[in-house]
Amino acid sequence: MTSEVAPEPSEEAPREPASRMGATYAIGRGIITPLARVIYRPHIEGKNNVPLSGPVVFASNHLSFIDSIAIPVAAPRPVHFLAKSTYFDGTGLSGWASRTFFTSIGAIPVQRGAGQAALDALDQQRKLLDEGSAVALYPEGTRSTDGRLYKGRTGVAFLALQAGAQVVPVGLIGTDKVMPIGAKRPSLRHRITVRFGEPIDVSHHGPASSGKARRQATDEIMAAIHALSGQELANAYNEVPAHNPIERIKQVLPHERL
Template identity: 75%
Template sequence: MTSEQSVEPEPASEDTPKPRHAGFTYALGRSLIAPLARLIYRPRIEGRENVPTTGPVIFASNHLSFIDSIAIPVAAPRPVHFLAKSSYFEGTGFSGRLTKTFFEAIGAIPVRRGAGQAALDALDLQRQLLEEGLAVALYPEGTRSTDGRLYKGRTGVAFLALQTGAPVVPVGLIGTDKVMPVGAKMPTLSERVTVRFGEPLDLSPHGPATSGRARRLATDEIMAAIHALSGQELAGTYNEAPAQGTIEKIKQALPHERR
């Protein structure tokens, strides 16, 4: 039995906070930002009919740019929530309030980033949203691709889908890295974005969420669907920063499950 088959996620902490819904701010932001963005960027939106209009759903997308988390809510036919660094909601002064309002307006839920328990708490927040019948968006690659290739998926998205029974709608984003490349402070207005929604995936035939093999096979199915939509070159590896120390290098070399 491999480590991917034997590793089981531990239950999230009982101290995991409840997700704070944006309420009126999100409703107002969606009614203003989405039409404005569609007017300015004229995004090509394909497969909207594939998105379930009610009930829990997970949008699993490739990740090329900061604006991916704006492109998906703008293109989706229903409200979408995603997790964002809690620091975006904790600023002070006019700038801090403006940043907090913007992220609430696009459906962001604050969460403390990190590995270990922080990562499990983030999954638990998303599970709570799905249990309320809402839609969440996640990036199986874990972080943005800086070279445009599609990296191997981490199993957290599959675990969430298998645990909750929510269908997964694969999303292929094209051109967001040209509208706002990594490192850019402002988006350009000269490029168009394509957002492709694939048919919902029922991952339950792979097995229970407690099975590492089921999580891996489900993740591979998700990534294959994203690849079919985005057409990206496959990297064949995980997208992770180079290890800085000897211990970290050993940990990356050993077989383990990337959540």
């Protein structure tokens, strides 16, 4: 994919009021974004594809912990994403540092898990979209440990269809080299690429209440992510290994993954 030649949108474009996002986020974005761009020199393509106002869902592949830093740093507008609540629950100086850092990059604490926890997470993102904000999520559900692109979970389509939001597909390349799974700190030897695709209107697939519409919309989104990332397709869900027979049965039986 060649680099874009169209003019980049101005960094002075309309964005959510700082008062809504909080002073920590506003200050953190003002410091971390330019600093990260200087240090890591990300190659950014397609910023002109990103709507500068209105509800937007950034749907991305997921290779590394720093994906949730790469997207907000590269995006031309503020972006919120969900992060494990444990990042916000620490005590003492280290707890304060973790909480401040994740708040400053737009993270929102959420309990991890399936079922009701997954629905609660979608509800938090829906509220942000209703306010005209942008949220980022990973349809694969968790990081790919082998570099392949896994099948998308339908929560991304459910969210976009419910909120009437446009979906901007994102292809991240090289983040797994900058910070592989298990690494303590990112490497400065590698450069990442962030590709923003053209916005997708998934409303033509049907209402959010339709399982068929959610599946078809998710497949369209994943196809766009694949076109941007160029990853090998896994043609399977990226699921945590089952810990007991009941969980193994649930994974085998056909059911919708949010």
